[in-house]
Amino acid sequence: MREAYFIDENFENIDFTQQSLEVGEYENCTFRNCNFEYVNLSEIKFTDCEFIECNLSMTKLVGTAFRDVMFKDCKMFGMAFNDCNEFGMSFKFEGCALNNSVFYKSTIRKTVFKNSKLIEVDFSESDISNSVISNCDLSGAIFDRTNLEKADLRTSFNYTINPTSNKLKKTKFSLSEIHGLLRQLDIEIDKNS
Numbered sequence: 071m072r073e074a075y076f077i078d079e080n081f082e083n084i085d086f087t088q089q090s091l092e093v094g095e096y097e098n099c100t101f102r103n104c105n106f107e108y109v110n111l112s113e114i115k116f117t118d119c120e121f122i123e124c125n126l127s128m129t130k131l132v133g134t135a136f137r138d139v140m141f142k143d144c145k146m147f148g149m150a151f152n153d154c155n156e157f158g159m160s161f162k163f164e165g166c167a168l169n170n171s172v173f174y175k176s177t178i179r180k181t182v183f184k185n186s187k188l189i190e191v192d193f194s195e196s197d198i199s200n201s202v203i204s205n206c207d208l209s210g211a212i213f214d215r216t217n218l219e220k221a222d223l224r225t226s227f228n229y230t231i232n233p234t235s236n237k238l239k240k241t242k243f244s245l246s247e248i249h250g251l252l253r254q255l256d257i258e259i260d261k262n263s
Contacts, residue, residue, distance in 0.1 A: 075094055076095070080102070081104055082102045084104045102124070113133045113134065115135040115137070116135065121139070125144070127145055127149070130153075149172070150171070151172060151178075152175055152176050163186050172192045178197065187206070187207045191212070197217040199217045199237075203222065203223045204226065205225045207227060208229035213232070218236055220239070221242070223247075225244065229247065231250055
């Protein structure tokens, strides 16, 4: 049986909870204002695609391939990116809510997270080196044995990162948020001085 192949297609205002997305490969496709909540996207390949104003919360991603994919203004709660096909995995997130999503043990170097909510996202044992995490809320995000080398977090906030259990060589932080690296030391920092 041949896999479906879609190129340069536009999908708008489709509720994929009512109408299934064909398993196959989607190249240079745009998904705008579509609902994928709880949809099984396993084994589907997305290459050079854009998801704009979509709800992808709680989608099943076993073996899903995201290659050069842009997510813009999407709701993406509880997505298990660690289940994705890691071969060529690369994406950008802008204005997205990724709360409670999981990147455990994922290699996502040079990823851009911009103006996004990464609340309680699990980055444990992942490699996000050389990534740009710009103006993102990282409240409760988990960084444990995470490679953050050369990552840029200067404009992000509300993070807690233990420097002794994460790789931070050449990582960029802002002075105003440096207390996020010192929280676990249980010291008092006077912000008025």
